[in-house]
Amino acid sequence: GNQSGGAGISTAFLMWGGSAPGNTNLSYKFNGTAWTSTNNLVNNQSGTMGVGTETAAMGCGGYNDSGYNNRTEEFNGTSWANVNVDANTPQVGYKGLCGTQTSALSAGGYGSPPGQVDKCSEYDGTNWTAATAYPSAKSNIFAIGTQTAALMVGGYPPIQSAGFDYNGTSWTAGAAINTARTQGQNGGLTSAGMIAGGQTPSNSVKTESY
Numbered sequence: 001g002n003q004s005g006g007a008g009i010s011t012a013f014l015m016w017g018g019s020a021p022g023n024t025n026l027s028y029k030f031n032g033t034a035w036t037s038t039n040n041l042v043n044n045q046s047g048t049m050g051v052g053t054e055t056a057a058m059g060c061g062g063y064n065d066s067g068y069n070n071r072t073e074e075f076n077g078t079s080w081a082n083v084n085v086d087a088n089t090p091q092v093g094y095k096g097l098c099g100t101q102t103s104a105l106s107a108g109g110y111g112s113p114p115g116q117v118d119k120c121s122e123y124d125g126t127n128w129t130a131a132t133a134y135p136s137a138k139s140n141i142f143a144i145g146t147q148t149a150a151l152m153v154g155g156y157p158p159i160q161s162a163g164f165d166y167n168g169t170s171w172t173a174g175a176a177i178n179t180a181r182t183q184g185q186n187g188g189l190t191s192a193g194m195i196a197g198g199q200t201p202s203n204s205v206k207t208e209s210y
Contacts, residue, residue, distance in 0.1 A: 002018055002019055002020075002046075003017075003018050003019050003046040003047045003048075003063075004016060004017050004018030004046070004048075005017050005018075005045070005048040005049055005050035005059040005062075006050050007050040007051055007052040007053060007054065007057035007058070007059075007075075008030075008052070008053050008054040008057070009053075009054075010030075010032060011031060011032035012029075012030075012031065012032075012053065012054040012055075013029070013030040013054060014027065014028070014029055014030075014038070014050075014053075014054045014057050014075060015027070015028050015030070016028075016041050016045075016048075016050070016057075016059060016075075016080075017041055017044070017045040017046055017048050017059070017062065018046050019046040022044075022065075023044040023045060023046045023063065023064045023065055024044055024045075024046070025040040025041035025042070025043060025044045025045065026040055026041075027039060027040055027041060027075070027080070029054060038078075039078060039079045039080060040080070041059075041073055041080050042073055042080050042081065042082050043064060043069075043071055043073070043082075044064045044065060045059070045062040045063070045064050045069075045071070045073075046062060046063050046064070046093070047061070047062045047063040047068075047093030047094050047110075048060065048061055048062030048063075048093060049061060049062075049093075049094075049095050049096070049097035049106075050097070051097055051098060051099050051100055051101065051104050052075075052100050052101035053100075053101075054077065055075075055076065055077030056074075056075070056076065056077070056100070056101040056102075057074065057075040057101060058072065058073070058074050058075075058083075058100075058101040058104060058123070059072070059073050059075075060072040060073075060086055060095070060097065060104075060106060060123070061086070061089075061091075061092055061093045061094070061095050061097075061106070061109055062093040063093045067091070067112070068090075068091045068092055068093055068110075068111040068112060069085075069091045069093075070085045070086045070087070070089055070090070070091045070092065071085055072084060072085055072086060072123070072128070074101060083126070084126065084127055084128060085128070086106060086121050086123070086128040087128065088119060088121045088128055088129065088130040089106070089109065089117060089119040089120075089121055090109075090111050090113075090114050090117055090119065091111050092108075092109030092110055092111035092114075092117055092139070093109060093110060093111070093139075094108075094109055094110045094139040094140045094183075095107060095108055095109040095139070095141070096108050096109075096134075096138075096140075096141030096142065096143035096152045096155070097143055098143040098144055098145050098146065098147075098150050098152075098186075099123070099145075099146050099147045099150075100146075101125060102123075102124065102125030103122075103123070103124065103125070103146065103147045103148075104122070104123040104147060105120065105121075105122055105123075105131065105143070105145075105146075105147045105150050105166060106120060106121045106122075106123070106128075107119075107120045107134045107138075107141055107143065107152055107166075108120075108134050108137065108138040108139055108141050108152075108155060109139050110139035110140075115137070116137040116138055116139045116156070116157065117137050117139075118133040118134045118135070118136060118137040118138070119133060119134075120132060120133055120134050120166075122147055123147075132166075132169065132170050132171060134152070134164070134171065135164055135171050138155030138156060138157075138160075139155060139156055139182075140154070140155055140156050140182040140183040140198075141153070141154060141155040141182075142154045142155070142177070142184060142186040142195045142198075143186055144186050144187065144188050144189060144190060144193035144194075144195075144210065145166075145188075145189050145190040145193065146189065146190075147168060148166075148167060148168030149165075149166075149167065149168070149189070149190050150165070150166040150190065151163055151164070151165055151166075151174050151175065151190045151193065151210065152164055152166070153174070153175070153176065153177045153195070154177055154180065154181050154182050154184075154195070154198065155182050156182040156183070159180050159181060159182050159199070159200065159201060160180050160182075161176040161177045161178070161179065161180035161181075162176050163175045163176050163177065165190070175210065177195065177208055178208055179200060179204065179206050179208070180200065181198035181199055181200045181204055181206075182198055182199055183198050183199050184196055184197035184198025184199075184204070185197055185198075188210075190210070192209075192210075193209070193210040194207060194208065194209045194210065195207070195208050195210075196208075
């Protein structure tokens with residue numbers, strides 16, 4: 001379904017949740033050639049974001065039949081488990097998220113209420129802690145990098161091209177993307193990252209590397 005979470009690389013990828021059209025808990029692995037089913041999420045979830053690898057993934061935030069939430073689930077290569085929620089942010093989905101299962105950074109998001117938020121949190125594999133707020137309230141931010149060296153760009157509202165760097169403590173103005181957009185895909189590090197697709201607000205097929 002769309003609005004799914006994902007983690008990994010092109011030859012070992014994990015995808016979960018989404019809407020098809022209802023919120024789903026389905027999970028699939030991709031080995032570079034074919035998709036296979038794996039154990040489902042604990043909760044139905046769409047609008048969730050993911051980081052990590054096929055054998056050590058984490059997804060947080062999203063939307064299900066009960067509304068927006070700040071749930072966190074981890075995958076160990078075989079099964080999913082609920083772990084500590086991000087209590088530092090409102091219940092939102094569509095966050096910017098980068099890093100790994102044991103060292104992740106979350107920024108922004110959307111819930112109903114409160115709409116878009118600027119809250120940020122860091123995850124250490126067990127607990128979430130509050131981090132310096134994102135420079136503006138945005139959802140669907142593109143995110144690349146690590147918890148201590150991140151770049152987040154784009155987002156909504158309004159659809160923007162601006163980028164911001166995070167050094168583990170604070171945000172500063174960073175490189176902007178060439179085409180302002182939101183709600184696409186991203187991956188990589190601040191030394192070798194990329195974003196693809198999104199809305200400008202029309203659907204975009206553009207890809208940019210960093």
